[in-house]
Amino acid sequence: MITIKIDGRKVRAKEGATVLQAAQELRIEIPTLCSYKDLSPFGACRLCVVEVKANGKWQLATSCDAPVKEGMEVRTNTDRVKEGRKLAAELLYYRYPTTGAVREIAGKLGVDVAEGKADDHDCILCGLCTRTCHEVVGVDALTFMDRGPGRNIDQPKIEYIADACIGCGSCAFVCPTGFVKMEDKGHQRTIWGKDFKMESCGVCGRYFAPVDQLTWISKKTGVPYERLKTCTSCR
Ligand code: SF4
Ligand code: FES
Structure with missing residues (x-):
């Protein structure tokens, strides 16, 4: 210490x-x-x-x-x-x-904030989503574009790699501005414009996680997919 x-x-x-x-x-x-x-x-x-x-x-x-x-x-x-x-x-x-x-x-913090429109959800490039995806989820579906020499400093962007994304929604959870939009509608989740099929809980029937996410967890942990088909409330 x-x-x-x-x-x-x-x-x-x-x-x-x-x-x-x-x-x-x-x-x-x-x-x-x-x-x-x-x-x-x-x-x-x-x-x-x-x-x-x-x-x-x-x-x-x-x-x-x-x-x-x-x-x-x-x-x-x-x-x-x-x-x-x-x-x-x-x-x-x-x-x-x-x-x-x-x-x-x-x-x-004492800035004179003018009255007016306050309902935008810009990406402020805080990097929380990219770090969460890499460090916590471990799939690297989000990275910063325009890195290295010759990059556009004024307009760096987040690159979304759809093939790598498992639809877990962690990026939407940590994003401080609401730029990352996620919508769950019954059997489907949409995030970063990609649709994911949701799995339903084998006990209560509620749709609770994307099939791709459970498949990925099963592969990583060796736990059979069937055993992951129970939501946290029913476990
Ligand atoms: S967490 Fe939100 S605001 Fe931060 S870099 Fe990602 S998309 Fe942009
Ligand atoms: S630089 Fe420390 S919280 Fe952003």
Whole structure:
């Protein structure tokens, strides 16, 4: 374990933990849009900035990807931190002024949010869906396009690889803006424009998971498909 100081309070943190996780242990609220527990950090939104003392000087750093270090000192609530978060929120707001989730967090962080349309669901390129697909689901059906030299920085996009997708819906669950649309209609789920046949529970008859997802789980775990045909409520 490592001991660090956050806002003057001592906290013990696990080696390899981030400053954000250590602060959350103390129930200190830090705004985030591109971070999610159990996913690797991405450092895209910069809403989570804090001040960290390095070489005797306080410097702004994103807390979601800053690892704790023995003796580290952190400040989460100074004017500089608030300004840093507000600036990050402003940048997001100017880029996605009609996206509800962005407007909401920008307003909370002191940005002057104009009245008007707030019902868009833009992709803010937070990378939560791509990381979930890769790190949690393990199928890599979503990746960022336009990587590498010569990429279009202004308009990077998420690439959907339909053949790899198992229709699990994890990306829709983590997407903070509602850009990923998923619709379940009886025996069919539609996500990223692809239709998936749903399996019905052998006990209650409710459609509960795509056939492709159960097939994939069966293949990965060796559990026969027939044994997976029971929904979580009936297990
Ligand atoms: S689709 Fe949603 S989760 Fe994926 S990068 Fe865009 S905003 Fe983030
Ligand atoms: S939550 Fe840390 S950069 Fe987005």
